[in-house]
Amino acid sequence: MKKRVVVALGHRALGTTLPEQKEAVKHTAKSIADLIEAGYQVVITHSNAPQVGMIHTAMNEFGKAHQDYTPAPMSVCSAMSQGYIGYDLQNGIREELLDRGIFRTVSTILTQVTVDPYDEAFYTPTKVLGRYMTVEEANQERKKGNYVVEEPGKGFRRVVSAPNPVEIVEIEAIRTLVDADQIVIACGGGGIPVLKQDHRLKGASAVIEKDLVAGRLAEEINADELIILTSVEKVRINLGTPEEEELGEITVSQAKQYMEEGHFGVYNMLPKFQASVEFIEKREGRQALITSFDKLKEGIKGKTGTIIK
Numbered sequence: 001m002k003k004r005v006v007v008a009l010g011h012r013a014l015g016t017t018l019p020e021q022k023e024a025v026k027h028t029a030k031s032i033a034d035l036i037e038a039g040y041q042v043v044i045t046h047s048n049a050p051q052v053g054m055i056h057t058a059m060n061e062f063g064k065a066h067q068d069y070t071p072a073p074m075s076v077c078s079a080m081s082q083g084y085i086g087y088d089l090q091n092g093i094r095e096e097l098l099d100r101g102i103f104r105t106v107s108t109i110l111t112q113v114t115v116d117p118y119d120e121a122f123y124t125p126t127k128v129l130g131r132y133m134t135v136e137e138a139n140q141e142r143k144k145g146n147y148v149v150e151e152p153g154k155g156f157r158r159v160v161s162a163p164n165p166v167e168i169v170e171i172e173a174i175r176t177l178v179d180a181d182q183i184v185i186a187c188g189g190g191g192i193p194v195l196k197q198d199h200r201l202k203g204a205s206a207v208i209e210k211d212l213v214a215g216r217l218a219e220e221i222n223a224d225e226l227i228i229l230t231s232v233e234k235v236r237i238n239l240g241t242p243e244e245e246e247l248g249e250i251t252v253s254q255a256k257q258y259m260e261e262g263h264f265g266v267y268n269m270l271p272k273f274q275a276s277v278e279f280i281e282k283r284e285g286r287q288a289l290i291t292s293f294d295k296l297k298e299g300i301k302g303k304t305g306t307i308i309k
Protein backbone atom coordinates (compact mmCIF):
# COMPACT_ATOMS: atom_id res chain seq x y z
CA MET A 1 0.00 0.00 0.00
CA LYS A 2 1.18 3.52 -0.81
CA LYS A 3 2.37 5.77 2.00
CA ARG A 4 0.08 8.79 2.35
CA VAL A 5 1.75 12.13 3.01
CA VAL A 6 0.79 15.77 3.46
CA VAL A 7 3.47 18.17 2.24
CA ALA A 8 3.39 21.74 3.55
CA LEU A 9 5.24 24.15 1.27
CA GLY A 10 6.79 27.26 2.81
CA HIS A 11 7.62 30.64 1.29
CA ARG A 12 10.62 29.41 -0.65
CA ALA A 13 8.42 27.06 -2.67
CA LEU A 14 6.53 29.98 -4.14
CA GLY A 15 8.64 33.15 -4.07
CA THR A 16 6.78 36.44 -3.81
CA THR A 17 6.21 38.10 -7.19
CA LEU A 18 4.47 36.50 -10.21
CA PRO A 19 7.71 35.74 -12.13
CA GLU A 20 9.37 34.48 -8.93
CA GLN A 21 6.48 32.12 -8.29
CA LYS A 22 6.56 30.74 -11.86
CA GLU A 23 10.28 29.98 -11.43
CA ALA A 24 10.12 28.71 -7.82
CA VAL A 25 7.27 26.35 -8.63
CA LYS A 26 9.45 24.55 -11.22
CA HIS A 27 11.90 23.54 -8.45
CA THR A 28 9.07 22.70 -6.06
CA ALA A 29 7.46 20.49 -8.70
CA LYS A 30 10.67 18.45 -8.93
CA SER A 31 10.55 17.70 -5.19
CA ILE A 32 6.88 16.72 -5.38
CA ALA A 33 7.54 14.55 -8.45
CA ASP A 34 10.39 12.82 -6.56
CA LEU A 35 7.90 11.91 -3.83
CA ILE A 36 5.37 10.60 -6.34
CA GLU A 37 8.05 8.57 -8.10
CA ALA A 38 9.09 7.18 -4.71
CA GLY A 39 5.54 5.79 -4.41
CA TYR A 40 3.91 8.32 -2.08
CA GLN A 41 0.28 9.41 -2.25
CA VAL A 42 0.62 13.19 -1.99
CA VAL A 43 -1.59 16.00 -0.70
CA ILE A 44 -0.02 19.44 -0.88
CA THR A 45 -0.71 22.56 1.11
CA HIS A 46 1.17 25.84 0.99
CA SER A 47 1.99 29.30 2.38
CA ASN A 48 0.30 32.42 1.01
CA ALA A 49 1.23 35.47 3.10
CA PRO A 50 3.15 37.37 0.36
CA GLN A 51 0.55 36.45 -2.28
CA VAL A 52 -2.52 37.31 -0.21
CA GLY A 53 -0.84 40.60 0.76
CA MET A 54 -0.19 41.40 -2.89
CA ILE A 55 -3.75 40.51 -3.90
CA HIS A 56 -5.18 42.54 -1.00
CA THR A 57 -3.14 45.57 -2.06
CA ALA A 58 -4.20 45.18 -5.69
CA MET A 59 -7.88 44.72 -4.86
CA ASN A 60 -8.14 47.39 -2.19
CA GLU A 61 -5.75 50.11 -3.24
CA PHE A 62 -5.06 50.02 -6.97
CA GLY A 63 -8.68 49.08 -7.60
CA LYS A 64 -9.83 52.45 -6.24
CA ALA A 65 -8.91 54.06 -9.56
CA HIS A 66 -11.85 52.22 -11.15
CA GLN A 67 -15.34 53.68 -10.91
CA ASP A 68 -16.92 50.27 -10.24
CA TYR A 69 -14.49 49.52 -7.43
CA THR A 70 -15.67 47.64 -4.36
CA PRO A 71 -13.23 46.54 -1.66
CA ALA A 72 -12.36 42.84 -1.40
CA PRO A 73 -12.37 41.30 2.08
CA MET A 74 -9.44 39.21 3.30
CA SER A 75 -11.37 35.94 2.84
CA VAL A 76 -11.94 36.73 -0.85
CA CYS A 77 -8.25 37.61 -1.25
CA SER A 78 -7.41 34.31 0.43
CA ALA A 79 -9.62 32.42 -2.06
CA MET A 80 -7.91 34.26 -4.92
CA SER A 81 -4.48 33.30 -3.54
CA GLN A 82 -5.50 29.61 -3.43
CA GLY A 83 -6.63 29.79 -7.04
CA TYR A 84 -3.58 31.62 -8.31
CA ILE A 85 -1.02 29.53 -6.40
CA GLY A 86 -2.87 26.28 -7.11
CA TYR A 87 -2.96 27.12 -10.81
CA ASP A 88 0.84 27.48 -10.99
CA LEU A 89 1.50 24.51 -8.71
CA GLN A 90 -0.82 22.06 -10.43
CA ASN A 91 0.55 22.92 -13.86
CA GLY A 92 4.16 22.84 -12.59
CA ILE A 93 3.69 19.38 -11.06
CA ARG A 94 1.75 18.07 -14.07
CA GLU A 95 4.50 19.23 -16.46
CA GLU A 96 7.31 17.81 -14.32
CA LEU A 97 5.54 14.44 -14.16
CA LEU A 98 4.94 14.46 -17.93
CA ASP A 99 8.68 15.16 -18.44
CA ARG A 100 9.25 11.94 -16.47
CA GLY A 101 6.72 10.05 -18.58
CA ILE A 102 4.03 10.01 -15.87
CA PHE A 103 0.51 11.28 -16.57
CA ARG A 104 -1.43 12.16 -13.42
CA THR A 105 -4.23 14.61 -12.73
CA VAL A 106 -3.33 17.34 -10.25
CA SER A 107 -6.25 19.35 -8.83
CA THR A 108 -6.59 22.30 -6.52
CA ILE A 109 -9.50 22.26 -4.11
CA LEU A 110 -10.70 25.65 -3.02
CA THR A 111 -10.84 24.93 0.70
CA GLN A 112 -12.58 26.73 3.54
CA VAL A 113 -11.57 26.20 7.15
CA THR A 114 -13.83 27.21 10.02
CA VAL A 115 -12.47 29.26 12.90
CA ASP A 116 -13.89 30.09 16.32
CA PRO A 117 -15.21 33.68 16.51
CA TYR A 118 -14.04 33.77 20.15
CA ASP A 119 -10.51 32.60 19.29
CA GLU A 120 -8.04 34.66 21.36
CA ALA A 121 -6.11 35.35 18.14
CA PHE A 122 -8.79 37.86 17.08
CA TYR A 123 -7.63 40.12 19.92
CA THR A 124 -3.91 39.85 19.13
CA PRO A 125 -3.25 39.84 15.36
CA THR A 126 0.12 38.36 14.36
CA LYS A 127 0.15 37.71 10.58
CA VAL A 128 1.99 40.55 8.85
CA LEU A 129 0.82 41.16 5.28
CA GLY A 130 1.13 43.43 2.28
CA ARG A 131 3.30 46.37 1.35
CA TYR A 132 5.04 48.87 3.63
CA MET A 133 2.96 51.94 4.41
CA THR A 134 3.79 55.48 5.51
CA VAL A 135 2.67 56.72 8.94
CA GLU A 136 -0.23 58.62 7.29
CA GLU A 137 -1.41 55.51 5.46
CA ALA A 138 -1.05 53.48 8.67
CA ASN A 139 -3.25 55.97 10.50
CA GLN A 140 -5.88 55.67 7.74
CA GLU A 141 -5.85 51.88 8.20
CA ARG A 142 -6.26 52.28 11.98
CA LYS A 143 -9.27 54.55 11.40
CA LYS A 144 -10.86 51.75 9.34
CA GLY A 145 -10.46 49.47 12.37
CA ASN A 146 -7.50 47.57 10.93
CA TYR A 147 -4.35 46.69 12.86
CA VAL A 148 -0.89 47.80 11.73
CA VAL A 149 2.60 47.15 13.08
CA GLU A 150 5.74 49.22 12.67
CA GLU A 151 8.89 47.57 11.38
CA PRO A 152 11.61 50.00 12.50
CA GLY A 153 13.36 51.70 9.59
CA LYS A 154 11.01 50.13 7.03
CA GLY A 155 7.52 51.46 7.71
CA PHE A 156 4.14 50.07 8.72
CA ARG A 157 2.34 46.92 7.59
CA ARG A 158 -1.13 45.43 7.97
CA VAL A 159 -1.40 42.69 10.53
CA VAL A 160 -4.30 40.22 10.75
CA SER A 161 -5.33 37.51 13.18
CA ALA A 162 -4.18 33.91 12.82
CA PRO A 163 -6.92 31.89 14.53
CA ASN A 164 -6.63 28.14 15.00
CA PRO A 165 -8.17 25.92 12.33
CA VAL A 166 -11.30 24.10 13.54
CA GLU A 167 -12.88 22.18 10.65
CA ILE A 168 -11.89 21.65 7.01
CA VAL A 169 -15.17 22.21 5.18
CA GLU A 170 -14.32 20.41 1.90
CA ILE A 171 -12.59 17.45 3.59
CA GLU A 172 -14.86 14.85 1.92
CA ALA A 173 -13.87 16.08 -1.54
CA ILE A 174 -10.19 15.94 -0.58
CA ARG A 175 -10.53 12.40 0.81
CA THR A 176 -12.39 11.20 -2.28
CA LEU A 177 -9.64 12.42 -4.60
CA VAL A 178 -6.83 11.04 -2.43
CA ASP A 179 -8.61 7.69 -2.14
CA ALA A 180 -8.73 7.69 -5.96
CA ASP A 181 -4.93 8.17 -5.90
CA GLN A 182 -5.12 11.69 -7.34
CA ILE A 183 -2.66 14.44 -6.49
CA VAL A 184 -4.42 17.15 -4.53
CA ILE A 185 -3.56 20.71 -3.51
CA ALA A 186 -5.79 21.76 -0.63
CA CYS A 187 -6.12 24.10 2.35
CA GLY A 188 -3.77 26.57 0.62
CA GLY A 189 -2.67 29.49 2.78
CA GLY A 190 -4.18 27.77 5.80
CA GLY A 191 -7.57 27.61 4.07
CA ILE A 192 -10.09 30.40 3.53
CA PRO A 193 -11.04 31.33 7.11
CA VAL A 194 -14.79 31.19 7.67
CA LEU A 195 -17.17 31.53 10.59
CA LYS A 196 -20.12 29.14 10.85
CA GLN A 197 -23.44 30.96 11.21
CA ASP A 198 -26.16 28.31 11.22
CA HIS A 199 -25.80 26.68 7.79
CA ARG A 200 -23.98 29.71 6.33
CA LEU A 201 -20.25 30.30 6.15
CA LYS A 202 -19.10 33.90 6.56
CA GLY A 203 -15.59 34.95 5.53
CA ALA A 204 -13.35 36.00 8.45
CA SER A 205 -10.72 38.72 8.29
CA ALA A 206 -7.82 36.46 9.16
CA VAL A 207 -5.09 34.22 7.77
CA ILE A 208 -4.74 30.77 9.30
CA GLU A 209 -1.25 29.41 9.97
CA LYS A 210 -0.58 26.93 7.17
CA ASP A 211 1.50 24.54 9.29
CA LEU A 212 -1.37 24.06 11.76
CA VAL A 213 -3.80 23.32 8.94
CA ALA A 214 -1.27 20.92 7.39
CA GLY A 215 -1.28 18.91 10.62
CA ARG A 216 -5.07 18.92 10.76
CA LEU A 217 -5.33 17.90 7.11
CA ALA A 218 -2.83 15.07 7.65
CA GLU A 219 -4.94 13.83 10.56
CA GLU A 220 -8.21 14.11 8.60
CA ILE A 221 -6.97 12.04 5.64
CA ASN A 222 -5.24 9.59 7.98
CA ALA A 223 -1.79 10.30 6.53
CA ASP A 224 1.28 8.32 7.54
CA GLU A 225 3.64 11.24 7.36
CA LEU A 226 3.71 15.03 7.52
CA ILE A 227 6.49 16.73 5.57
CA ILE A 228 7.15 20.42 6.14
CA LEU A 229 9.40 21.92 3.48
CA THR A 230 10.99 25.15 4.59
CA SER A 231 14.22 27.15 4.22
CA VAL A 232 16.40 25.16 6.65
CA GLU A 233 17.76 21.61 6.26
CA LYS A 234 17.48 20.92 9.99
CA VAL A 235 15.87 22.66 12.92
CA ARG A 236 18.26 23.94 15.60
CA ILE A 237 18.14 24.30 19.32
CA ASN A 238 19.93 27.11 21.16
CA LEU A 239 19.78 29.09 17.91
CA GLY A 240 22.36 31.89 17.77
CA THR A 241 24.29 30.73 20.84
CA PRO A 242 27.61 28.83 21.17
CA GLU A 243 25.49 25.77 22.13
CA GLU A 244 23.60 25.82 18.83
CA GLU A 245 22.87 22.29 17.67
CA GLU A 246 21.09 20.71 14.71
CA LEU A 247 18.27 18.28 15.41
CA GLY A 248 18.30 14.99 13.52
CA GLU A 249 15.91 12.24 14.58
CA ILE A 250 14.09 13.03 17.82
CA THR A 251 11.17 11.61 19.77
CA VAL A 252 7.86 13.36 20.40
CA SER A 253 8.85 13.77 24.07
CA GLN A 254 12.06 15.53 23.05
CA ALA A 255 10.12 17.73 20.62
CA LYS A 256 7.72 18.72 23.42
CA GLN A 257 10.59 19.47 25.77
CA TYR A 258 12.29 21.74 23.20
CA MET A 259 8.98 23.50 22.56
CA GLU A 260 8.55 24.16 26.28
CA GLU A 261 12.13 25.40 26.56
CA GLY A 262 11.38 28.01 23.85
CA HIS A 263 13.90 27.02 21.20
CA PHE A 264 11.63 27.84 18.26
CA GLY A 265 10.39 31.06 16.67
CA VAL A 266 6.79 31.57 17.79
CA TYR A 267 5.51 32.53 14.32
CA ASN A 268 7.71 30.28 12.17
CA MET A 269 9.23 27.11 13.68
CA LEU A 270 6.94 26.60 16.68
CA PRO A 271 3.75 25.96 14.62
CA LYS A 272 5.67 23.33 12.61
CA PHE A 273 6.46 21.51 15.85
CA GLN A 274 2.95 21.94 17.25
CA ALA A 275 1.44 20.49 14.07
CA SER A 276 3.94 17.61 13.97
CA VAL A 277 3.50 16.60 17.61
CA GLU A 278 -0.30 16.74 17.48
CA PHE A 279 -0.35 14.67 14.27
CA ILE A 280 2.08 11.99 15.50
CA GLU A 281 0.41 11.58 18.89
CA LYS A 282 -2.96 10.71 17.31
CA ARG A 283 -1.81 7.36 15.88
CA GLU A 284 1.07 4.89 16.23
CA GLY A 285 3.68 4.67 13.48
CA ARG A 286 3.48 8.24 12.19
CA GLN A 287 6.36 10.63 11.65
CA ALA A 288 7.07 14.21 10.64
CA LEU A 289 9.98 15.50 8.59
CA ILE A 290 11.05 19.15 8.60
CA THR A 291 13.67 19.96 5.99
CA SER A 292 14.49 22.13 2.98
CA PHE A 293 13.27 21.56 -0.59
CA ASP A 294 16.63 20.51 -1.97
CA LYS A 295 17.08 17.90 0.78
CA LEU A 296 13.72 16.19 0.45
CA LYS A 297 15.02 13.21 -1.52
CA GLU A 298 17.57 12.42 1.22
CA GLY A 299 15.09 13.38 3.93
CA ILE A 300 12.55 10.73 2.95
CA LYS A 301 15.32 8.14 3.16
CA GLY A 302 16.04 9.29 6.71
CA LYS A 303 19.47 10.68 5.75
CA THR A 304 18.86 14.31 6.72
CA GLY A 305 16.30 16.75 8.06
CA THR A 306 14.70 16.88 11.47
CA ILE A 307 12.61 13.77 11.92
CA ILE A 308 10.11 13.50 14.75
CA LYS A 309 8.81 10.00 15.56
Ligand SMILES: Nc1ncnc2c1ncn2[C@@H]1O[C@H](COP(=O)(O)OP(=O)(O)O)[C@@H](O)[C@H]1O
Nearest residue numbers: 010011230231232235236239263264265268269
Ligand atom coordinates in the same frame (compact mmCIF):
# COMPACT_ATOMS: atom_id res chain seq x y z
N1 LIG B 1 15.05 26.85 16.13
C1 LIG B 1 15.03 27.15 14.85
N2 LIG B 1 15.75 26.41 13.96
C2 LIG B 1 15.74 26.72 12.64
N3 LIG B 1 15.04 27.77 12.12
C3 LIG B 1 14.32 28.52 12.96
C4 LIG B 1 14.27 28.24 14.35
N4 LIG B 1 13.46 29.15 14.94
C5 LIG B 1 13.03 29.96 13.98
N5 LIG B 1 13.53 29.60 12.77
C6 LIG B 1 13.21 30.31 11.54
O1 LIG B 1 12.12 29.66 10.91
C7 LIG B 1 12.21 29.95 9.51
C8 LIG B 1 11.30 29.02 8.72
O2 LIG B 1 9.95 29.27 9.04
P1 LIG B 1 9.02 30.26 8.18
O3 LIG B 1 9.67 31.60 8.08
O4 LIG B 1 7.66 30.17 8.74
O5 LIG B 1 9.12 29.64 6.74
P2 LIG B 1 8.17 28.79 5.82
O6 LIG B 1 7.49 29.77 4.96
O7 LIG B 1 9.16 27.97 5.08
O8 LIG B 1 7.23 27.97 6.65
C9 LIG B 1 13.69 29.78 9.24
O9 LIG B 1 14.09 30.51 8.11
C10 LIG B 1 14.33 30.34 10.52
O10 LIG B 1 14.69 31.68 10.35
Ligand SMILES: NC(=O)OP(=O)(O)O
Nearest residue numbers: 047048049189209210
Ligand atom coordinates in the same frame (compact mmCIF):
# COMPACT_ATOMS: atom_id res chain seq x y z
N1 LIG C 1 -1.10 31.13 5.67
C1 LIG C 1 0.20 31.09 6.05
O1 LIG C 1 0.59 30.55 7.10
O2 LIG C 1 1.06 31.73 5.18
P1 LIG C 1 2.58 32.03 5.42
O3 LIG C 1 3.26 30.70 5.70
O4 LIG C 1 3.03 32.62 4.12
O5 LIG C 1 2.72 32.96 6.59
